[in-house]
Amino acid sequence: MSWYAGLEEICRTDVPLRDYTWYRLGGPARWFVTPRDESELAEVLRRLRAADLPWHILGRGANLLVRDAGPPGAVIHLTGPHWEAVQFDGPVVRAAAGADFPKLVKQSVERGLGGLEGLAGIPGTVGGALRMNAGGKYGSFADHLRGARLMAPDGVVRARTRAELGFGYRTSGVGADIVLDATLELVPGDAAMLRARFRAIWNEKHATQPPVAAHSAGCIFKNPPGAAAGALLDRCGLKGTRCGGAEISPRHANFILAHEGATARDVLDLIELARARVRAATGVELELEVQVW
């Protein structure tokens, strides 16, 4: 009997992950599971544990490079009404993990609630934004977070405050847990001013980065202490460098684009080439921001 007997409605096999990642790259998930609520999620985790199978949790795949062979085990995707619910209560908003983050940012701005407008142009889900502490020079996801509920791999649900979640630069203490929802406390303000700030930040990104719709995963490398990864890569003359169908963006050297026909291998080869060039020229060892499965 298969580990997912009775759960066929929410478990598909050999699902191409290229359909679920911003890069449009990557091999299949052996099992692709879409639990509809928390009790189904807990049951899926229980079954995977009993079968001793590894698993990954997938948001919008905007910070992800999936290898051509696909990841081992199962991929869990939080989609559907339960996982996409967003509730505003005055300046407090509770958003489920699968809610679209850019949409949440826009809704907050339109309601005259400040705090998220600096995160314009960051694709993904609320769960992914929390796990990565997504952000940039105008703030980070954690800045206005009150707390979150997480499910541990053993199915136990715990509420954590922002302090308990241990945020840092593009990191959190989420670890192997699954984010279920997040509660943010925003700041009442003037919708027109917030809209103007949102647009200004969006325009700044649009002018300096590849278009959001291009096949990338945002910044490939984290900024090393005291430096910008993009500037180091640029100084090494890497803009426009290609491996197969992968190219270092001519506009922003910390973005690797996947063109028609690219493979995940091409992107990985280009990552290694870029890292080696920066290491040789500056002695800096660049650390990946993008998650590789």
Ligand SMILES: Cc1cc2nc3c(=O)[nH]c(=O)nc-3n(C[C@H](O)[C@H](O)[C@H](O)COP(=O)(O)OP(=O)(O)OC[C@H]3O[C@@H](n4cnc5c(N)ncnc54)[C@H](O)[C@@H]3O)c2cc1C
């Ligand atoms: C064009 C472009 C621009 C970008 N700009 C920025 C930027 O300015 N700043 C920035 O920080 N990032 C940026 N990114 C990267 C990306 O948008 C963020 O990291 C985003 O938060 C990822 O969310 P996601 O839902 O797509 O997560 P995924 O890419 O699906 O997953 C990322 C990680 O989060 C984990 N995860 C996802 N959901 C959950 C959950 N519910 N519980 C626990 N773990 C979970 C995954 O397992 C994985 O480890 C950009 C990406 C693109 C394509």
